[in-house]
Amino acid sequence: MITLVDAAGTTSxxxxxxxxAFTRPVAPLASRTVYxxxxxxxxxxxxxxxxxxxxxxxxxxxxxxxxLWSWGLGVADAMDTAQRNMGLDxxxxxxxxxxxxxxxxxxxGALVVGVNTDHxxxxxxxxxxxxxxxxxxxxxxxxxxxxxxxxxxxxxxRAARTAEDYERVYSxxxxxxxxxxxxxxxxxxxDPELGTYFGSTDTEAASSTLLKIIANSPDKVAGVKxxxxxxxxxxxxxxxxxxxxxxxTGDDFNYVSLIGGDSSGYSHALLGAFAALxxxxxxxxxxxxxxxxxxxxxxxxxxxxxxxxxxxxxTFYYKTGVAFLSWLNGHQPGVGMVGGLHAARSLPHLSEIxxxxxxxxxxxxxxxxxxxxxxxxxxxxxxx
Numbered sequence: 001m002i003t004l005v006d007a008a009g010t011t012s013x014x015x016x017x018x019x020x021a022f023t024r025p026v027a028p029l030a031s032r033t034v035y036x037x038x039x040x041x042x043x044x045x046x047x048x049x050x051x052x053x054x055x056x057x058x059x060x061x062x063x064x065x066x067x068l069w070s071w072g073l074g075v076a077d078a079m080d081t082a083q084r085n086m087g088l089d090x091x092x093x094x095x096x097x098x099x100x101x102x103x104x105x106x107x108x109g110a111l112v113v114g115v116n117t118d119h120x121x122x123x124x125x126x127x128x129x130x131x132x133x134x135x136x137x138x139x140x141x142x143x144x145x146x147x148x149x150x151x152x153x154x155x156x157x158r159a160a161r162t163a164e165d166y167e168r169v170y171s172x173x174x175x176x177x178x179x180x181x182x183x184x185x186x187x188x189x190x191d192p193e194l195g196t197y198f199g200s201t202d203t204e205a206a207s208s209t210l211l212k213i214i215a216n217s218p219d220k221v222a223g224v225k226x227x228x229x230x231x232x233x234x235x236x237x238x239x240x241x242x243x244x245x246x247x248x249t250g251d252d253f254n255y256v257s258l259i260g261g262d263s264s265g266y267s268h269a270l271l272g273a274f275a276a277l278x279x280x281x282x283x284x285x286x287x288x289x290x291x292x293x294x295x296x297x298x299x300x301x302x303x304x305x306x307x308x309x310x311x312x313x314x315t316f317y318y319k320t321g322v323a324f325l326s327w328l329n330g331h332q333p334g335v336g337m338v339g340g341l342h343a344a345r346s347l348p349h350l351s352e353i354x355x356x357x358x359x360x361x362x363x364x365x366x367x368x369x370x371x372x373x374x375x376x377x378x379x380x381x382x383x384x
Contacts, residue, residue: 025282042338060333081318134150229252303360
């Protein structure tokens with residue numbers, strides 16, 4: 001049995017379920033391209049308090065990427081799941097990119113890496129400075145041998161006044177790219193500073209700007225990652241993309257239907273949720289490869305409730321749930337996070353993650369998960 005606790009402090013017990021009997025793929029996943037956005041692990045004894053430089057446990061951080069590669073998934077690194085703009089400082093970001101690129105080469109793992117402007121200290125800079133900052137990180141990433149996800153920039157959101165400003169910046173940055181990149185549209189639920197990204201709070205108007213940017217540089221865009229938690233808007237943009245530009249869903253609320261697809265098509269995936277659900281994501285795409293859509297739904301459908309809990313408001317604290325599950329599943333020695341972000345969710349919130357993870361089979365080592373969770377309950381003053 002496993003103990004759960006609610007907001008009133010009342011405990012209950014649930015039967016501990018076995019881990020699903022998923023198997024790693026024997027061939028590359030084919031029907032969908034899938035990246036899991038990976039988190040980072042701090043050294044257990046480091047000074048990971050708010051504002052301190054990130055001090056990472058490189059062995060655990062990189063081992064987690066190998067875990068994802070072993071399931072046939074690609075890794076999306078140095079993105080918001082890795083605490084970009086929430087604790088991962090520029091020096092740690094550069095080292096993460098370099099180390100992850102080397103590890104990917106060592107196993108032939110697929111890797112894309114976030115490129116941003118967050119190494120610039122000044123909060124407000126000119127559009128020309130935004131372009132230069134993007135290019136600096138772009139060249140660093142390409143020199144490391146990694147493919148690029150061009151992330152939404154807080155600096156650009158502050159500096160831009162019109163949709164044309166976005167078109168200009170992206171045009172110049174894309175022109176400097178040595179290979180096609182994935183564009184990233186991160187919604188305000190993930191970062192409130194990006195509410196007017198692409199020049200408007202109106203999703204349809206912003207989508208029009210995004211599509212113009214792609215049309216202006218069609219040979220430099222490999223895809224779009226949409227993280228708006230709005231399945232209708234994603235389908236609308238997806239329907240207007242022309243090959244070879246692909247849609248990568250970043251919708252951690254609605255990924256099951258978006259990846260599964262319908263008469264209008266389907267999305268590939270670049271998801272923080274799949275850091276917590278790597279084996280499920282792999283097994284689900286293996287089912288699609290076998291054209292078994294019923295198995296796909298059986299495998300992935302039950303995970304969406306867990307993902308919605310991890311990404312519950314305030315959504316930008318979802319990293320806490322990802323790291324918490326990583327700890328429960330034995331992928332890191334401690335529950336701590338860079339910048340002390342492990343304290344960003346309550347014990348009842350984590351308890352609900354445990355309940356839903358147990359129900360959908362996301363506890364990879366159930367006995368270890370129970371031992372660690374019960375230990376956390378006890379040190380938190382809850383009898384388990």
